[in-house]
Amino acid sequence: MNFELTEERQMLQDTLRRYLSDKYTTAKRNDILASDAGMSADIWGELADLGVLGALFTEDQGGFGGAGFDLAVVFEELGRAGVVEPFLDSALMGGRLLAMAGRDDMVESVIAGTLQLAVAHGEPGGRYDLDHVTTIAQGGKLTGRKAVVMNAEAADHLIVSARDADEIALFLVDKDAPGLVVQGYPLLAGGRAAEVTLEGTPGDALNIGLAAIEDVTALAIVAQTAETLGAMETATALTKDYLGTRKQFGRPxxxxxxLAHRMADLLIELEQARSAVINAAGYLETDARDLTLSASKNLIGRVGRLVAEEAIQMHGGIAMTQEYELAHIAKRIVMADHRFGDTDYHLERFIALSVA
Structure with missing residues (x-):
């Protein structure tokens, strides 16, 4: 089997890597993290102009990619550079939900980089269960609470899940809708999230439900594993460089x-992680999707924790300073395991799916 990128994906990867290498420095990221928005509108717009957002959508949806390997290429580079802008939540999850709902005009705005979205699905006590929704929809009015809603403060619209006649449905809510309260806060891994409260808030039904949430979560898991892989590659490269330059007793x-053996172990684990991402991307459109995604997410979580811990230990105290690249990258790697199901959740899910 040929695992090499197509010419188009290779060009996309090269373009994105060059841009981020030039523009997304540690100092630039720290400035973004310290800002009230927690993201850079300039970076978002420039990446949209480069076609990065278009790569997240199929041709039928107005993009030029949208397959598992397209997502993997984009998000691996975003993870490698430690990008904190909400491409996963706003562009991929929000945009693809609008595409499933047939809101083509809004999808065009997402691809152009002029529309920000937030997906408000998770609720307090829900953990990773996608069907845990207690928010109620009555007569087009939504009442309930959503937890850890990424990009909610900067979003022009929120896509909110609610129970409507015992069925989970999705609604489009304007950021200025009455009864909508957004309480934002910074995240450890970068970016911002919010607790969202709805009190009789009007919502526009999108005519899609739980199946759409499951499909877009599958896309998000592929993107998340690829992003974490990119971050692990950066952590490993930084550690390798440090071991080659830091001297003790007159030699590196x-x-x-x-230390050489520990570094070799990291490189082996990194190759396993890459294989897991390739597996997840390749099976995204098959009947084995859920089983494969759980296997990949579990492995990425375990390897990610190992890479982060080993990189920090081999660096010593410098790894904990905000001015050094590894500090942010290690946080991203560790916290990624807590999105869309952690290692324990996906191990149990893999076992359940295997015997079903």
């Missing part, structure tokens, strides 16, 4: 056998 510490 990377020449000491104990």
């Amino acid at each position: 510490i990377g020449t000491f056998q104990a």
Whole structure:
């Protein structure tokens, strides 16, 4: 089987890597993290102009990609650079839900980079269960509470899940809708989220429900695993460089056998992680999707924790300073395991799906 990228995907990867290498420095990211918005509108617009957002959608939806490997290419580079802008939540999840709902005009705005979205589905006590929805929809009015809604403060519209006659349905809510309260806060891994309260808030029915949420979550898991892979590659590269330059007893510490063996173990685990991402992307459109995604998410979570811990330990105290690249990257790797199901959740899910 040929695992090499197509010419179009290779060009996209090269373009995105060059841009982020030039523009997305550690100092730039720290400035973004310190801002009230928690994201850069300039970076978002420029990446949209480069066609990055279009790669997240199929041709029928107005894009030029949308397949598992397209998502993997984009999000691996975003993870490699530690990008904190909400491409996963706003563009991929929000945009693809609008595409499923047939809102083509809004999807065009998402691809152009002029429309920000937030997906308000998770609720307090819901953990990772997608069918845990207690928000109620009555007569087009929504009442309930949503937790950890990514990009809610910057969003022009929120896509909110609610129970309507015992069925989970999705509604489009304007950011200025009456009864909508958004309480934002910064996240450890970068970006911002919010607790969202709805009190009789009007919503426009999108005529899609739980199946759409499950499909877009599958896309998000592929993107999340690829993003984490990119972050792990950066953490490993930083550690390798550090071991080659930091000297002790007159020679680089990377020449000491104990550290060399630990570094070799990281490189082996990194290759396993890459195989898991390829597997997840390749099976995205098949009947084995859910089983494969759980296997991949579990492995990425376990390897990610190992890479983050080993990278920090081999760096020493410098790894904990905000001015050094690894500090942010390690946080991203560890916190990624807590989105869309952690290692324990996906191990149990894999077992359940295997015996079903």
